[in-house]
Amino acid sequence: KIGAGLRNLGNTCYLNSVLQCLTYTEPFVAYLQSGKHTSSSCRAAGFCALCALQNHVRCALQSTGKILTPVQFVKNLKCISRSFRYYRQEDAHELMVNLLESMHKCCLPSGIPSQSPSAYEKSLVHRIFGGRLRSQVRCASCSHCSSKLDPFLDLSLEIGNAATLVKALQNFTEEEALDGGEKQYNCQSCKKKVVAKKRFTIDKAPDVLTIHLKRFSPFNPGQKINKKVDFHPTLNLKPFVSNSEV
Ligand SMILES: [Zn+2]
Ligand SMILES: [Zn+2]
Structure with missing residues (x-):
C-alpha cells in the first residue's frame, strides 16, 4: 500500500x-x-x-x-x-x-x-535491524586468530573503489594488513609482535539490513561523491558471512 x-x-x-x-x-x-x-x-x-x-x-x-x-x-x-x-x-x-x-x-x-547484551536481545530495534559484526585478527606467522564481535544496526561502506554494492561489500570484508604491515600486533601464541591481518565479516545478518554508502569524501569532506552505485533487487550475503569460505 x-x-x-x-x-x-x-x-x-x-x-x-x-x-x-x-x-x-x-x-x-x-x-x-x-x-x-x-x-x-x-x-x-x-x-x-x-x-x-x-x-x-x-x-x-x-x-x-x-x-x-x-x-x-x-x-x-x-x-x-x-x-x-x-x-x-x-x-x-x-x-x-x-x-x-x-x-x-x-x-x-x-x-x-x-x-547491555540483554537490551540487544529484547529490543525490537535490534531484533529487526540488528546484526553482529566479527572482526578477526590473524597472525601472519602462526595463523593464530582472535575475534571480536560487535552489534551493529547498519553497515557503513566506502564507495571510492566500488561501482556496485557487491564490490563495496567485498572491499569491506577483504583481509587487510594491520598497521600497514608493520610488526605491531602482539600475538598471544607467538608471544611477540608480529605482522597481522584483519578482516571484517558478518557474523549474524540482520532481518533488515541497512546500508550506508559513504558519499562524503574522506579527503575532501565538503565534497559529495555523486557516482552511481549499482545494486540488484536481491543481495546474497553468503560471501560476506563469517566462516562461509570453507
Ligand atoms: Zn512511546
Ligand atoms: Zn602468532
Whole structure:
C-alpha cells in the first residue's frame, strides 16, 4: 500500500527520506501495528520516538495521495539528536542512527541498560535491524586468530573503489594488513609482535539490513561523491558471512 507524500519543511528532505523508508519496512511496521507499544503503556518522559513513528505510519498509510507535514519530528529534532537544528541541512544516516537509538531506548523494559547484551536481545530495534559484526585478527606467522564481535544496526561502506554494492561489500570484508604491515600486533601464541591481518565479516545478518554508502569524501569532506552505485533487487550475503569460505 502506498501512503502519503511528505512536505519538505525547508532542508528536511533527509528526515522525509528516512521516514518514508521506515514506513515501508514491513517487520517494523508490523511491530508498530501490533499494539505492543501504546501511548498509554509508554514510559517515556516527554517525546517518544516510537510513539511518534507509530502515529506517523498510521497517518501516512491512511492518507494515500495526500501530503503530510511531519511536524512532530521537526519540532522534536533536538530530542532525537542534540546537534540537529530544523533549518539546517542534516545527514540522513545520522538521523537514522539517532532515531533507531532513540526508539531502542523507548522500547526497553525499565531497569535494563541500553548497551547491555540483554537490551540487544529484547529490543525490537535490534531484533529487526540488528546484526553482529566479527572482526578477526590473524597472525601472519602462526595463523593464530582472535575475534571480536560487535552489534551493529547498519553497515557503513566506502564507495571510492566500488561501482556496485557487491564490490563495496567485498572491499569491506577483504583481509587487510594491520598497521600497514608493520610488526605491531602482539600475538598471544607467538608471544611477540608480529605482522597481522584483519578482516571484517558478518557474523549474524540482520532481518533488515541497512546500508550506508559513504558519499562524503574522506579527503575532501565538503565534497559529495555523486557516482552511481549499482545494486540488484536481491543481495546474497553468503560471501560476506563469517566462516562461509570453507
Ligand atoms: Zn512511546
Ligand atoms: Zn602468532
